[in-house]
Amino acid sequence: MPERLSAREILALVADADSLRELPAPVRESKRDDGPLGWQGYDASRDRAAARTGEQESVVCGTARVGGTRAVLIAFEFGFLGGSLGERTGDRLEAAYTHAREHRLPVVPLIATGGSRMQEGMLALTQLQRVARQSALTREAGLPQIAVLRDPTTGGGWATLGAGADIVLALPGAQVGFAGSRVRPPGADPAAYTAESQLTAGSADAIVAPAELKGVLGRWLRLLSGREARVAPGVTPTDSAQPTALAPPSTQWATPAPTPEPAPVPGALGRGGLPGTGWEAVERARAAERPRAHAYLDAYFDDRLPISGDRCGGTDPDGMLCGFGERDGRTVAYAAQTGTATRPAGYRTAARLIRLADRLGIPVLTLVDTPGAANDAEAERQGVGAAVAEVFGAVAAARVPVTTLVIGEGGSGGALALAAPGNTWATPDSYFSVIAPELAAAILKRPPEEVRSTADQLRIRPQDLAELGVIRGVV
CATH class of the missing domain: 3.90.226.10 (2-enoyl-CoA Hydratase; Chain A, domain 1)
Structure with missing residues (x-):
C-alpha cells in the first residue's frame, strides 16, 4: 500500500x-x-x-x-x-x-x-x-x-x-x-x-x-x-478571503481573454525539393527514414507535457500524440498523428484536447500523418466513425485558431478531420488524397500497373494541393 x-x-x-x-x-x-x-x-x-x-x-x-x-x-x-x-x-x-x-x-x-x-x-x-x-x-x-x-x-x-x-x-x-x-x-x-x-x-x-x-x-x-x-518567485499574493454567509455561487468572472494568435507553422525537417510525380510523393511520405511526429514536436517546443486517454476506456499512444507545449513563452496545444492508422481512442483524445484548448484560449497545432483511420472490425466496434466525427466537430467549433501541417501521409477523412480549414500547410515529404492511390485504382477497377498513373490523376502532390487551394502553401 x-x-x-x-x-x-x-x-x-x-x-x-x-x-x-x-x-x-x-x-x-x-x-x-x-x-x-x-x-x-x-x-x-x-x-x-x-x-x-x-x-x-x-x-x-x-x-x-x-x-x-x-x-x-x-x-x-x-x-x-x-x-x-x-x-x-x-x-x-x-x-x-x-x-x-x-x-x-x-x-x-x-x-x-x-x-x-x-x-x-x-x-x-x-x-x-x-x-x-x-x-x-x-x-x-x-x-x-x-x-x-x-x-x-x-x-x-x-x-x-x-x-x-x-x-x-x-x-x-x-x-x-x-x-x-x-x-x-x-x-x-x-x-x-x-x-x-x-x-x-x-x-x-x-x-x-x-x-x-x-x-x-x-x-x-x-x-x-x-x-x-503567474507570480514571480518571492512575491506574496495580496488577495485575501473573509468568512461569508452561505450564498448561491457567484457566476461572475472576468471577460475571457481575446482570441490568441495562431500557432506558428513548424519548419519542414525532411528532404527539400518537391516530388516530380504523384507516386513519388507517396513514396517519400511512406519512407521509413522520414521525420515523424516526435521529431517535429521536439524541434518545435521548448517544453511539453502529454495528455493520455479518451476518458471512454481507450488510449492510442502509438497513433496519436496529444498535449500542451511551450514555445517562445507561449502555450500551444498539439495533436499529432504518428504515421499509423489512427484508432478511435486517438481521435477521441484529439477531440478532448481541442475542446480543452478552446475553453482555455490556447491555440492548437495539428500534425497530419496517417494512411487513414483504422478500419478493422475492432475499430468499427469501438465507434471509429463517431470518433472521427468528434474531431471534425471539435475543429469546426473551435474559437481558437488551429494550425495544421501535413508531414507525411494524408489519407482520406481520417487525416482531413485534423486539418484546419483555411490554415493547412504541407511539407515536401507529404501527400493528401481522397483515398490511397492503390485503393482508388481498386475502386475504379484498374489493374495494379495503373496505380502510379492514378496517383498522378488524383493530384496529391504538395504543389498540386496548393494550386487547388486545398492548402495554403508548402513549407
Missing part, C-alpha cells in the same frame, strides 16, 4: 515555500446535535477525528504558488472520517471554487476520499451535485482544473473532482475507482481499481512519483494558466 500523506503533508510537498494561504472556512450553524440526521455518536466521531488530525473537516483549502504559478489547492484529509464529503465539506469546496473564479486561479484538488459521509445520508450524497456545479462554473470561466489522485480516491470524489478534471495525475499504486474496497463485487480483480489501471483505460493522464509531483504540477499550471496566475 502506498504511503498516505496527510492534507498538510501533501500541501507542503507541492506548494512553494511560505506561499500557502489557507482560506477561511464558511460558518454553518448546526440545527441539531449529531448532524442533520441526528445520527447518534456523530458529534463524538467528528471530535475524535479533529483531535487525531488537527483538522476541523475533511478538506483543507487555500491558495499557494506551485512552481511560481498561483492556484487554489484543495487537500483532502483521509484521517478525518475517511476524507468523506458532508455538508460542511461542500461548504468549503464551494467557497474554494468561488474564490478561484473571483481571482482567476486554476484549481488543484489533491484527492484522498472514500466518498460520501454515511452519517449525513442523502444530504451528503447531494454534495456531489454541488461540487459538479462548481466544477462546471469554473470550466465555463475558462480556468483549468488539475486533479491529483492520492490513496484512496473512490466514490463520488473520483466521479466529480477526479474524473471531471481537465488533467488527471495520480500517485503510484493509489487505489482509484468508483467502487471502494468494501463495496466491490466478490472476487473483483483489485488490479482494476488502481491508478495504473485507470491510466491504461484512458481515465488518467500520468502516474507521477511524489518526489516529482511538485515539478510536474508546476509545469502543468504554467502551461494551462493565464499570465495573471
